Amino acid sequence: MTQPIRRGSRRLTFLVLAAGAGFFAMLQSLITPVLPTIQHDLHTSQNTVTWVLTAYLLSASIFTPILGRVGDMVGKERMLVVSLVALALGCLLAAVAPSIGVLILARVVQGIGGAVFPLSFGIIRDEFPAARVSSAVATISAIIAAGGGLGVVLAGPIVAALGYRWLFWIPMAVVGLTALAAHRLVPESPVRTPGRINWAATVLLSGWLVALLLPISKGATWGWTSGRVLGLLGLAVVLLLAWLVAEVRSANPLIDMRMMRLPGVWTTNLVALLYGGSMFAIYAFLPQFVQTPTSAGYGFGASVTQAGLLMLPMLVGMFVAGLAAGRLEARFSAKAQLATGAAFNVLAAAMLTVAHDTRWQVGVAGALVGVGIGLAFASMANLIVATVPPGQTGVATGMNANIRTIGGAIGAAVVSSVVTAHPQAGGIPREAGFTTGFLLLTGIAVAAALAALLVPSGRRAAGRRGRARATGAELATELAPAAR
Template identity: 35%
Template sequence: MSTPPLTTETHPRTGALATAILGTVILVLNLLESMLVPALPLIQAGVGASTASITWVFTGLLLSGAVSTPLIGRLAELHNKKTVFFVVWGVVVAGVLLSALATSIVPLAIGQVLQGAGLGFAPLAIGLVRETQSAEKAKTSTGLLIGMSALGSVAGLLLSGPLLTVLSYHWLYWLPLAALVLLGIVAVPVFPATPAGGEGRIDWVGAVLLSAGLFAVLIALTEAPAWGWSSAQFLLLAALGVVLLAAFTTAELKMEQPLVDLRAGGKAVIITCVVAFAVGWATYAVYVALPTIVAAPPSVGYGLGGTPTTAGLLLLPLGVLGAVSAALTGRLERIFGSKTLMILSCLPVVASSAILFLARHDAAVLALASGLAGLGIGIGLTQAMNIVSSSVPVERLASASGFLLVLRQVGGTLGAQVSGSVLAGGLIEGTPLPTWSSFGAIFWISTVVGLGAIATSLALPRRLAGAAVTS
């Protein structure tokens, strides 16, 4: 028996259950990918991969996620979201299964690429929330979705070590696979059918330009530390990516039915996208620096001499505070207003970078910086989504939110790679460890980027008009 089409007025409980399923799927996928980080050396040995090729465990997922997320968002606007969910679910499950069975790097990398489609669950979920819940409830649900993502990313770092002491790394895939299959079975009767979005079509020209541009930029950023930031390969590939993305922007502004409607929402949406990019950069830079500081022996002038488990525990405040603050963002918006809350959400991002100057040997300061970064992610990303949701027509929300998530991911990639290159460029003589002044440089850069997010947020309109809903 099929589930009838759903609206805000009919069966809101069904929409809430479907959102819970999507949120749990997002939690499981983030848990899976973060569990792989400590296991990377074991995976490399298991598939006989080189140091360069094993990076595709994450690079492949990042690239496919960046490319597929806006496309999945647009498909969710045009077709029954239940159908789109199960197509993406099938691709992701196939990817996890392939990675679990892989005995060489090629099937492992292909599996990771397929799993990247799972990043499209977020805009699909946000579109469903806005379509099936009232505006106020939708803000709380969006916060819960963002929070589950943050919590999964940190929880995986804590769970990976204990699991690997008793199980092979393959179980890091098998356990999430079992959870995903179970969630898919539960979703069959629960997930609502939603009305198709009219007679629109996919803008394949825009999809190709965006995909090629993001691919070029992300490959350039990923390989920059090895190639060199001034190398011909990096400069040419980055320039090609920028040209393609500029062509994408021009084409979308002229299209009657673009892949991502850059005109929808106006100034407010553009500003939130810039803020999402900046928050992604600053928080990922902290994410890169903290484990390195924890692992360094105190004899080098900084560090705790800790284990990966210690680093995971110190990153736990990021996940917990990110999850809690994201869920409370809707209430905070009613207290402070949209613009003020967006500005305030950038303050902990700046503080998390600035306070790391005091973290040479202090675990408490590292935990505080982690928690502040979590607040920035939880409130900032949720509020950005809420502003987009209130500014963009419902029928274009999934692709708009997907585009915002992609920009946040690109910002995070750029922040991580720049930070990694700065640290690698200033090493303590005779060791592979960065100097403290190298850490200071990335703290300064992240602080400036965070201040840029605050300055950009100040340009938001004081009153944000609700989005028009077209039939």
């Protein structure tokens, strides 16, 4: 294979990847605190405005693994530019949206940018020396984790100073420049997996993801026992089974099930599912807890900006732990870091269950959550990258991110049902609801920590990686005639 001509240094390539991944992660949480403002400005209902979040979630869940796979096939740099351009255009459309319908459409377009996660990991694996891959993957993971937290911190000050539309204007400018930089500076992909798009598998994958995530995100509004929720969940099961059958039987699978069955992959994905459930629920409900008026008998009556500042210890913990993760791997394996990150999450959720009466307690618990997330994000990405063949890095890391999102949607929905089960007068949740919710999160975090112990390590992992490389070579040989 002819090596491509490099158009930029690895440092510039890394900066481009960090900017793209960081701003997409930030857009995941940047909008959540200002939904009431958007609802008032666009004259819509509370039920309708939540589609601003739901549309983004559904779009990202569909495009992240699919474009990761396309990037493995046709070139990661090319698909990175496509994803960043879509993200910038989505931000532009959202910034000028005259109605809630246009804003929801804009969020669908923004969701295409979710592919920057797997594409970034794939480019790092292709372009960086082996000795630097773990550190670079860990740093990008730290930026992704911190970006999600940064959105909560920045939303209040930006809206107060400039208005909510600047939550889209600023990312549009930065992401647009990042797309141009990606086109000019990021080298063409030297590693590609031959094949063609399996459209049947693509439709089935998109179908079961939507049929699963839509009722989970809307269950509280529609009613968990309503016909819409139960019908969509049943449809999700049918489409999932059909997708699995189609992938197993296909000579040109969208996602190779042999890869997904590797112990290093399925165990890490199991941790991602459980960890996502606890992590996203804390993201969603800790700011809500601190913004609860003190007249409710708990909470701090914080504004959106003050709630963001209380999340700063979490943000710092994420970033510092993520940066340290890659450098620690020479002494502590990715599995050890994943288990440690999960243990920090257990400790944080347990602390919130029994100690949430003062701001410093919430700050300390947030810092523990941040350290756990920083270690977990970095180690999960490194475990997947180290296990799968180079030609399947994009699709494998994309599915891992997707599974974490699914876990987050389920965790947030379940905790929401618990927290709001018996509200006070005025609809404010009782403190007991939050306490029970945090206790539930502790249980989920314990399950994630136990799952982390199942991840292969040492010689077993090395052997699995060898077999994964062999699987990738066999698959490429099998698909070569189809590609021709």
